Amino acid sequence: MVATSHSVGLMASTRTTPTLPSQGQIGTAFNPQQQPEFLHLWTGFYYGEMAATELSERLADMAPDRQLQRFSAETHHHDEQWHADVFRMLVNELPDTPDMPAAPDWALDIIERVRTCNSYVELTIGSLVVEASAVFLLELQSEFSGDLGHTFRKMLLQEKGHVAFATRYLRQRFQTGSAEEKRELRKLLLDTFRYMRDRIRPAFVELHLHPVLPLLGISAQDYRDRARLASRSVLRSILR
Numbered sequence: 001m002v003a004t005s006h007s008v009g010l011m012a013s014t015r016t017t018p019t020l021p022s023q024g025q026i027g028t029a030f031n032p033q034q035q036p037e038f039l040h041l042w043t044g045f046y047y048g049e050m051a052a053t054e055l056s057e058r059l060a061d062m063a064p065d066r067q068l069q070r071f072s073a074e075t076h077h078h079d080e081q082w083h084a085d086v087f088r089m090l091v092n093e094l095p096d097t098p099d100m101p102a103a104p105d106w107a108l109d110i111i112e113r114v115r116t117c118n119s120y121v122e123l124t125i126g127s128l129v130v131e132a133s134a135v136f137l138l139e140l141q142s143e144f145s146g147d148l149g150h151t152f153r154k155m156l157l158q159e160k161g162h163v164a165f166a167t168r169y170l171r172q173r174f175q176t177g178s179a180e181e182k183r184e185l186r187k188l189l190l191d192t193f194r195y196m197r198d199r200i201r202p203a204f205v206e207l208h209l210h211p212v213l214p215l216l217g218i219s220a221q222d223y224r225d226r227a228r229l230a231s232r233s234v235l236r237s238i239l240r
Contacts (some may be wrong), residue, residue, distance in 0.1 A: 032144060048204075050084050051130065056076040059127065130196070136223065186239060
């Protein structure tokens with residue numbers, strides 16, 4: 001069972017552990033917290049954020065300079081931990097207070113890759129790909145009313161900030177690298193985006209997204225199309 005605390009509000013600082021607003025604060029037209037189907041989506045996000053939290057720790061440990069280390073340790077890590085806390089408590093507040101399902105295979109696969117990777121550049125690419133994939137679904141949830149929507153809008157801004165930071169770093173690496181370094185970076189980027197497209201995204205859609213598609217007002221193909229466009233946009237930004 002997921003533990004809960006009611007000591008602070010959902011809109012709290014990223015340095016604190018949030019709880020959820022009352023139903024009256026969310027709005028009456030559509031209350032996701034009363035929809036059991038959101039167990040699937042929010043547990044998927046929870047395990048994705050936990051993987052991103054561990055990834056940020058590895059980036060901080062391996063960062064080649066102080067600026068990169070501070071971003072990973074003082075911004076990225078705290079943001080991802082806060083996101084995980086929010087999703088954990090959202091699951092806890094669903095009807096019948098369900099248990100948190102076991103970690104899915106796709107999340108375990110990402111965590112294993114994070115733990116065994118010894119390249120800062122490769123970890124940065126992995127972070128970029130994971131977070132860029134989450135942006136569209138956070139955009140949809142940012143349209144929820146009340147404090148819940150406000151919280152998702154805050155998450156969305158933070159995730160976009162992480163994507164922008166990683167994109168700038170990788171673009172600089174590409175622009176200043178030798179011809180061989182550019183070929184290697186291009187291959188790493190394409191391989192990682194294909195890994196997300198072919199292995200992670202299909203499992204996420206099947207396990208976590210299909211049950212809530214009608215509630216979000218999109219189709220699985222809508223999500224795939226948006227994810228493909230986002231991937232192309234990020235790649236063009238880095239490799240231009």
